Amino acid sequence: MPNHRDYVYMSGALTGLSDADLTYVEGVYSAAEDICRSAEVDLYRPDRSPTTPARGIAHRKIWKIDYEKVLKSSVVIAYVGMPSTGVGCEIEMAREAEIPVVLLCEEDRQDGVSRLVLGNPAVIDVVPFNTVEDLKGKLFPILIDIVSQINLEAAAEDGWKHSEVKELKKSKLVAARNRDKPVSVKEWQQIRADGQRQKLDLG
Numbered sequence: 415m416p417n418h419r420d421y422v423y424m425s426g427a428l429t430g431l432s433d434a435d436l437t438y439v440e441g442v443y444s445a446a447e448d449i450c451r452s453a454e455v456d457l458y459r460p461d462r463s464p465t466t467p468a469r470g471i472a473h474r475k476i477w478k479i480d481y482e483k484v485l486k487s488s489v490v491i492a493y494v495g496m497p498s499t500g501v502g503c504e505i506e507m508a509r510e511a512e513i514p515v516v517l518l519c520e521e522d523r524q525d526g527v528s529r530l531v532l533g534n535p536a537v538i539d540v541v542p543f544n545t546v547e548d549l550k551g552k553l554f555p556i557l558i559d560i561v562s563q564i565n566l567e568a569a570a571e572d573g574w575k576h577s578e579v580k581e582l583k584k585s586k587l588v589a590a591r592n593r594d595k596p597v598s599v600k601e602w603q604q605i606r607a608d609g610q611r612q613k614l615d616l617g
Contacts, residue, residue, distance in 0.1 A: 421457065421488065422457050422491055423508075424446055424490075426439050426442060426493035426518075427496040428466065428467050428500070439493065439496065441546060442493050442549070447459065449550055450557065452554060453561065453594075453596060455557065457491075484507040485511045489516065489557070490513055490536075492531075495518070508536045509536035512536075515534065515538065516537075517539070517541065521543065538560070557596075562593075562597040565601075566583065574606070
Protein backbone atom coordinates (compact mmCIF):
# COMPACT_ATOMS: atom_id res chain seq x y z
CA MET A 415 0.00 0.00 0.00
CA PRO A 416 1.45 3.41 -0.91
CA ASN A 417 2.07 6.24 1.52
CA HIS A 418 -0.83 8.55 2.30
CA ARG A 419 -1.76 10.80 -0.62
CA ASP A 420 -4.22 13.63 -0.95
CA TYR A 421 -6.14 12.97 -4.16
CA VAL A 422 -7.75 10.46 -6.49
CA TYR A 423 -6.53 10.21 -10.09
CA MET A 424 -9.22 9.95 -12.77
CA SER A 425 -8.44 7.98 -15.91
CA GLY A 426 -10.60 7.68 -19.02
CA ALA A 427 -10.47 7.94 -22.80
CA LEU A 428 -9.91 11.50 -24.06
CA THR A 429 -8.12 11.12 -27.41
CA GLY A 430 -9.75 10.33 -30.76
CA LEU A 431 -13.34 10.62 -29.52
CA SER A 432 -16.30 12.15 -31.29
CA ASP A 433 -17.70 15.32 -29.74
CA ALA A 434 -20.62 13.32 -28.35
CA ASP A 435 -18.38 10.63 -26.81
CA LEU A 436 -16.04 13.24 -25.32
CA THR A 437 -18.98 15.04 -23.74
CA TYR A 438 -20.18 11.74 -22.29
CA VAL A 439 -16.77 10.83 -20.85
CA GLU A 440 -16.43 14.29 -19.33
CA GLY A 441 -19.81 13.66 -17.70
CA VAL A 442 -18.40 10.50 -16.10
CA TYR A 443 -15.39 12.52 -14.91
CA SER A 444 -17.73 15.13 -13.41
CA ALA A 445 -19.80 12.46 -11.65
CA ALA A 446 -16.61 11.01 -10.12
CA GLU A 447 -15.57 14.53 -9.08
CA ASP A 448 -18.93 15.07 -7.34
CA ILE A 449 -18.53 11.77 -5.50
CA CYS A 450 -14.99 12.64 -4.40
CA ARG A 451 -16.10 16.08 -3.26
CA SER A 452 -18.86 14.49 -1.17
CA ALA A 453 -16.25 12.21 0.38
CA GLU A 454 -13.97 15.21 1.01
CA VAL A 455 -11.33 13.91 -1.39
CA ASP A 456 -9.83 15.85 -4.31
CA LEU A 457 -9.99 14.42 -7.84
CA TYR A 458 -7.25 15.07 -10.39
CA ARG A 459 -8.80 15.39 -13.86
CA PRO A 460 -6.44 15.07 -16.85
CA ASP A 461 -9.12 16.64 -19.04
CA ARG A 462 -8.65 19.86 -17.07
CA SER A 463 -4.88 19.66 -16.83
CA PRO A 464 -1.97 20.75 -19.05
CA THR A 465 -2.04 17.29 -20.69
CA THR A 466 -5.58 17.57 -22.08
CA PRO A 467 -5.70 16.82 -25.83
CA ALA A 468 -7.04 20.35 -26.35
CA ARG A 469 -3.57 21.73 -25.60
CA GLY A 470 -0.41 21.25 -27.62
CA ILE A 471 2.28 19.62 -25.47
CA ALA A 472 5.24 17.30 -26.16
CA HIS A 473 4.33 13.61 -25.87
CA ARG A 474 7.15 12.79 -23.45
CA LYS A 475 6.09 15.66 -21.24
CA ILE A 476 2.54 14.31 -21.20
CA TRP A 477 3.85 10.92 -20.06
CA LYS A 478 6.01 12.50 -17.35
CA ILE A 479 3.23 14.69 -15.94
CA ASP A 480 0.62 11.91 -15.90
CA TYR A 481 3.11 9.38 -14.50
CA GLU A 482 4.03 11.67 -11.61
CA LYS A 483 0.38 12.44 -10.92
CA VAL A 484 -0.55 8.75 -10.84
CA LEU A 485 2.32 7.96 -8.46
CA LYS A 486 1.24 10.70 -6.06
CA SER A 487 -2.40 9.61 -5.96
CA SER A 488 -4.10 7.44 -3.36
CA VAL A 489 -6.49 5.70 -5.77
CA VAL A 490 -6.94 5.55 -9.54
CA ILE A 491 -10.51 5.52 -10.83
CA ALA A 492 -10.45 4.28 -14.42
CA TYR A 493 -13.41 4.54 -16.78
CA VAL A 494 -13.03 1.59 -19.19
CA GLY A 495 -16.34 1.79 -21.03
CA MET A 496 -14.49 3.13 -24.08
CA PRO A 497 -11.17 1.49 -25.10
CA SER A 498 -8.06 3.59 -24.51
CA THR A 499 -4.40 2.62 -24.57
CA GLY A 500 -3.67 5.60 -22.31
CA VAL A 501 -6.00 4.24 -19.63
CA GLY A 502 -4.23 0.88 -19.84
CA CYS A 503 -0.89 2.64 -19.36
CA GLU A 504 -2.15 4.51 -16.30
CA ILE A 505 -3.53 1.32 -14.76
CA GLU A 506 -0.14 -0.31 -15.22
CA MET A 507 1.59 2.72 -13.68
CA ALA A 508 -0.68 2.28 -10.66
CA ARG A 509 0.15 -1.42 -10.42
CA GLU A 510 3.88 -0.74 -10.37
CA ALA A 511 3.39 1.81 -7.58
CA GLU A 512 1.00 -0.47 -5.60
CA ILE A 513 -1.84 2.02 -5.94
CA PRO A 514 -5.36 0.52 -5.98
CA VAL A 515 -7.51 0.89 -9.08
CA VAL A 516 -11.30 0.95 -9.33
CA LEU A 517 -12.79 0.34 -12.77
CA LEU A 518 -15.98 2.01 -13.99
CA CYS A 519 -17.97 0.58 -16.89
CA GLU A 520 -21.53 0.52 -18.17
CA GLU A 521 -23.22 -2.80 -17.51
CA ASP A 522 -23.89 -3.39 -21.21
CA ARG A 523 -20.21 -2.79 -22.10
CA GLN A 524 -18.56 -5.08 -19.55
CA ASP A 525 -18.04 -7.92 -22.03
CA GLY A 526 -15.92 -5.60 -24.17
CA VAL A 527 -13.43 -4.72 -21.42
CA SER A 528 -9.97 -6.21 -21.93
CA ARG A 529 -9.27 -9.29 -19.81
CA LEU A 530 -5.77 -7.96 -19.19
CA VAL A 531 -7.27 -4.89 -17.55
CA LEU A 532 -9.76 -6.92 -15.51
CA GLY A 533 -6.99 -9.26 -14.38
CA ASN A 534 -4.51 -6.54 -13.43
CA PRO A 535 -3.48 -7.07 -9.76
CA ALA A 536 -3.99 -3.36 -9.03
CA VAL A 537 -7.73 -3.64 -9.75
CA ILE A 538 -9.58 -4.05 -6.46
CA ASP A 539 -13.14 -3.38 -7.62
CA VAL A 540 -15.27 -3.03 -10.74
CA VAL A 541 -18.28 -0.74 -10.62
CA PRO A 542 -20.88 -1.50 -13.32
CA PHE A 543 -23.45 1.25 -13.84
CA ASN A 544 -26.35 2.19 -16.07
CA THR A 545 -26.62 5.95 -15.51
CA VAL A 546 -24.47 8.66 -13.95
CA GLU A 547 -26.79 8.77 -10.93
CA ASP A 548 -26.49 5.00 -10.62
CA LEU A 549 -22.71 5.40 -10.65
CA LYS A 550 -22.79 7.93 -7.81
CA GLY A 551 -24.70 5.58 -5.54
CA LYS A 552 -22.36 2.65 -6.20
CA LEU A 553 -18.97 4.37 -6.18
CA PHE A 554 -19.39 6.51 -3.07
CA PRO A 555 -19.28 3.74 -0.40
CA ILE A 556 -16.40 2.02 -2.21
CA LEU A 557 -14.39 5.24 -2.23
CA ILE A 558 -15.11 5.81 1.47
CA ASP A 559 -13.85 2.30 2.23
CA ILE A 560 -10.67 2.60 0.14
CA VAL A 561 -9.63 6.01 1.44
CA SER A 562 -10.36 4.92 5.02
CA GLN A 563 -8.06 1.96 4.55
CA ILE A 564 -5.32 4.11 3.03
CA ASN A 565 -5.60 6.50 5.97
CA LEU A 566 -5.31 3.57 8.35
CA GLU A 567 -2.12 2.43 6.64
CA ALA A 568 -0.76 5.99 6.89
CA ALA A 569 -1.55 6.13 10.61
CA ALA A 570 0.05 2.72 11.13
CA GLU A 571 3.37 3.96 9.74
CA ASP A 572 3.98 5.43 13.20
CA GLY A 573 5.12 2.10 14.66
CA TRP A 574 1.79 0.28 15.04
CA LYS A 575 1.80 -3.48 15.42
CA HIS A 576 0.52 -5.52 12.47
CA SER A 577 -2.01 -7.19 14.76
CA GLU A 578 -3.45 -3.79 15.72
CA VAL A 579 -3.91 -2.80 12.10
CA LYS A 580 -5.50 -6.13 11.25
CA GLU A 581 -7.92 -5.84 14.18
CA LEU A 582 -8.92 -2.28 13.26
CA LYS A 583 -9.49 -3.27 9.64
CA LYS A 584 -11.84 -6.06 10.66
CA SER A 585 -13.80 -4.05 13.21
CA LYS A 586 -14.02 -0.62 11.61
CA LEU A 587 -13.84 -0.80 7.81
CA VAL A 588 -17.26 -2.37 7.42
CA ALA A 589 -18.73 0.49 9.44
CA ALA A 590 -16.78 2.99 7.32
CA ARG A 591 -18.98 2.30 4.29
CA ASN A 592 -21.94 3.74 6.17
CA ARG A 593 -20.13 7.04 6.81
CA ASP A 594 -20.45 10.21 4.76
CA LYS A 595 -16.68 10.71 4.65
CA PRO A 596 -13.57 8.51 5.08
CA VAL A 597 -12.04 7.71 8.47
CA SER A 598 -9.17 10.20 8.70
CA VAL A 599 -5.64 9.50 9.95
CA LYS A 600 -6.39 11.44 13.15
CA GLU A 601 -9.60 9.45 13.69
CA TRP A 602 -7.71 6.15 13.30
CA GLN A 603 -5.16 7.36 15.84
CA GLN A 604 -7.97 8.26 18.24
CA ILE A 605 -9.72 4.92 17.71
CA ARG A 606 -6.47 3.11 18.49
CA ALA A 607 -5.86 5.25 21.61
CA ASP A 608 -9.41 4.62 22.85
CA GLY A 609 -8.93 0.89 22.35
CA GLN A 610 -5.68 0.89 24.29
CA ARG A 611 -7.33 2.76 27.17
CA GLN A 612 -10.18 0.25 27.24
CA LYS A 613 -7.68 -2.62 27.47
CA LEU A 614 -5.90 -0.89 30.34
CA ASP A 615 -9.21 -0.33 32.14
CA LEU A 616 -10.17 -3.98 31.69
CA GLY A 617 -6.76 -5.05 32.91
